[in-house]
Amino acid sequence: MSYKSLIGKNVKLAFTLAKDLADDVLLTKVSGATFDFATGTTTETEDGTITVKMLVFEKESKGTDSNTLKQSVIFDTNEVGDLTKYSSVTHNTVVWKIGPILSTDRFVTLAELYR
Amino acid sequence: MGKYITLQTNIFTIFGSQEWNAENIKTVPTNFTGTDFSEEFIRISIIPSERGLNRDSLSGILIADIFTKAGDGPTRAFTLADKLDIYVQNKFITVGTGVAVQFFSSTFRTDTLDSDNPSLFRSTYTIPFNYTEVV
Numbered sequence: 001m002s003y004k005s006l007i008g009k010n011v012k013l014a015f016t017l018a019k020d021l022a023d024d025v026l027l028t029k030v031s032g033a034t035f036d037f038a039t040g041t042t043t044e045t046e047d048g049t050i051t052v053k054m055l056v057f058e059k060e061s062k063g064t065d066s067n068t069l070k071q072s073v074i075f076d077t078n079e080v081g082d083l084t085k086y087s088s089v090t091h092n093t094v095v096w097k098i099g100p101i102l103s104t105d106r107f108v109t110l111a112e113l114y115r
Numbered sequence: 116m117g118k119y120i121t122l123q124t125n126i127f128t129i130f131g132s133q134e135w136n137a138e139n140i141k142t143v144p145t146n147f148t149g150t151d152f153s154e155e156f157i158r159i160s161i162i163p164s165e166r167g168l169n170r171d172s173l174s175g176i177l178i179a180d181i182f183t184k185a186g187d188g189p190t191r192a193f194t195l196a197d198k199l200d201i202y203v204q205n206k207f208i209t210v211g212t213g214v215a216v217q218f219f220s221s222t223f224r225t226d227t228l229d230s231d232n233p234s235l236f237r238s239t240y241t242i243p244f245n246y247t248e249v250v
Contacts (some may be wrong), residue, residue, distance in 0.1 A: 032149075033147070040124065
């Protein structure tokens, strides 16, 4: 078995062993967007919605003048693929927008979600 | 429509025109993230920061952030600035009745590598405008 395959399987196993610490969330993937100057509007290319595992390792309230909440989360890169700022996550019926992707490699993606 | 959206609509007709699209220069507005900015592009910001002649008029500046390939020298950036001049410098645009955008003389400066994407070199093209609406 290759190293990539071995590590990938172990990441998947880690999310499984986390049991209910890893939440099932709906990821709405948007792979692209174009802007039309004639209409002044943006058109997003939605790639559909999939269910993925997500580990929340930090949640905080941002700022004193706003109600912004931030979650720092981990995904299995193999499950989510490439994420863009147009993608969103529905977690416990609440929609979170993807913020900065802190780091991503072939195995684990660290991201910030905002609402 | 209000003055701000009318101003935007007027200016956007330049960058939505067939002539500009034929130049094949990737152009996006401010607050548009998109998904692929690894190659050269221009980002347009409309800043109506001053009052105009009447309550429905404005003056301000149009800023075009020009991103070209890093390490290739300044020529391409200067070329794109000249291209923008063809479409906006001293131009008078009117879309609809009783409104007009008058552009004046442009200025241009080269900056440095883009902090978000150092494979791109950033330059700034600026041109003031007046937007006038008949009250």
